[in-house]
Structure formats: C-alpha cells, structure tokens
Amino acid sequence: xxxxxxxxxxxxxxxxxxxxxxxxxxxxxxxxxxxxxxxxxxxxxxxxxxxxxxxxxxxxxxxxxxxxxxxxxxxxxxxxxxxxxxxxxxxxxxxxxxxxxxxxxxxxxxxx
Amino acid sequence: xxxxxxxxxxxxxxxxxxxxxxxxxxxxxxxxxxxxxxxxxxxxxxxxxxxxxxxxxxxxxxxxxxxxxxxxxxxxxxxxxxxxxxxxxxxxxxxxxxxxxxxxxxxxxxxxxx
Numbered sequence: 001x002x003x004x005x006x007x008x009x010x011x012x013x014x015x016x017x018x019x020x021x022x023x024x025x026x027x028x029x030x031x032x033x034x035x036x037x038x039x040x041x042x043x044x045x046x047x048x049x050x051x052x053x054x055x056x057x058x059x060x061x062x063x064x065x066x067x068x069x070x071x072x073x074x075x076x077x078x079x080x081x082x083x084x085x086x087x088x089x090x091x092x093x094x095x096x097x098x099x100x101x102x103x104x105x106x107x108x109x110x111x112x
Numbered sequence: 113x114x115x116x117x118x119x120x121x122x123x124x125x126x127x128x129x130x131x132x133x134x135x136x137x138x139x140x141x142x143x144x145x146x147x148x149x150x151x152x153x154x155x156x157x158x159x160x161x162x163x164x165x166x167x168x169x170x171x172x173x174x175x176x177x178x179x180x181x182x183x184x185x186x187x188x189x190x191x192x193x194x195x196x197x198x199x200x201x202x203x204x205x206x207x208x209x210x211x212x213x214x215x216x217x218x219x220x221x222x223x224x225x226x
Contacts, residue, residue: 002153006154034214036217041219041220042219042220043116043203043205043217043218043219043220044155044203044217045217046214046215046216049214089154089155091155099145099157099160099168100145100157100215101157102147102154102155102156102157103154103155104151104152104153104154105154105155
C-alpha cells in the first residue's frame with residue numbers, strides 16, 4: 001500500500017523551462033514533506049521541505065507547493081538546468097511514527 | 113565531515129549465501145535507517161534505530177532479513193539465505209533525531225544475487 005505516490009516515472013523538459021514534479025499522499029496524518037534528489041550511483045540528498053502549516057516554500061530555483069485538501073504536493077524547478085537531471089523522490093512523515101515514507105521517484109531529464 | 117559510510121559498494125553473491133551490509137552513521141547522529149531501493153517500490157524503509165535500539169522493523173520483508181546496531185557508530189543488515197529477489201540497492205541513512213526531518217544517505221550498497 002503506497003502511502004506516497006509519484007505517478008509519473010519520468011519527465012523530460014527543455015533547458016530554461018519549468019519542471020513540475022508531482023506527488024500525492026493518502027495519510028492525512030502526514031505533517032512534514034520533503035523532496036530528495038538522487039544522481040546515479042549516489043545516495044539521495046535533501047533538496048527542500050515543507051511543513052503542513054504552510055502551503056509554499058521557496059529556495060532559489062526550487063519551490064514546493066502543498067495542497068492539503070487534495071493531499072498533493074509539487075516541486076517546481078525554474079529555470080530548469082541540465083544539472084537538474086536526476087531522480088526526484090517525494091517523502092512524508094507523521095502519523096503514528098516519525099519514519100520517512102518515500103515515493104517511487106520521478107526521473108527528470110533536462111534537455112540542453 | 114565524513115558522511116554516512118557504507119560497505120561494500122557492490123556485492124554479487126550466489127543464491128543461498130549470507131550477505132552482510134555495513135554502515136557507519138554520521139558522528140553525533142542518534143537515528144539510523146536502512147532503506148531498499150527497487151524500481152517497483154522506490155525507497156522502502158526496512159528498519160530504523162534510535163539510540164541503537166530498533167524502533168520499527170515493520171518494513172523488514174521476512175525473517176531472512178535481520179539488522180543490528182551494537183553501538184552508535186556501526187550497524188549491519190544481514191540477509192540469510194539470500195535470494196535473487198533481494199537484488200536491489202540498500203541505503204543506510206542517519207539523522208540527529210528520530211523525527212527524520214532531514215536524513216543523510218550513504219552512497220548505497222548494490223546487491224546482486226544470482
């Protein structure tokens with residue numbers, strides 16, 4: 001039972017355009033959400049997070065939006081750069097335990 | 113500062129053999145996590161420890177899997193006997209507290225069981 005879902009396994013975007021990665025969750029007890037980025041042959045690295053008391057968090061080219069009523073969050077990257085090409089994992093925590101639950105990831109390819 | 117250190121980076125083993133993966137968390141971190149990455153399920157949490165004590169092992173697939181954390185600087189994940197379906201990348205991660213708000217991953221151990 002996937003509590004965190006990333007329904008797009010891959011996304012291709014032109015350099016300079018906006019990349020939008022989506023994530024849906026089912027557990028209404030989740031109160032903190034994170035995005036991790038993973039390059040091949042490396043471990044995931046933390047990118048940006050958002051608390052459930054907010055609906056937007058911005059860090060440079062990266063913005064995360066949270067829609068609690070829809071149980072949906074998205075990561076916007078603008079402008080996209082070839083170095084952004086990686087797998088992006090959405091994660092959530094909260095509820096009965098504080099463990100981080102990850103989605104299946106979305107492979108982003110930014111074309112020069 | 114050294115990050116999370118995992119060994120081996122790559123392991124190829126025959127079905128039925130015992131596999132031991134090792135992890136050294138970041139110094140000062142008191143929570144340690146073992147994750148497995150597969151194409152179908154993404155990053156699955158297998159088990160996590162807080163202050164060397166296993167807190168939640170509900171993600172451990174079956175009795176063939178076991179994990180220990182004998183001290184604050186070392187943990188092992190053991191598979192005995194290994195099966196081809198165990199082939200995956202196993203990540204160890206650590207954080208300063210059990211909330212896991214920001215956890216830091218190692219580079220992973222690539223396991224292939226043939």
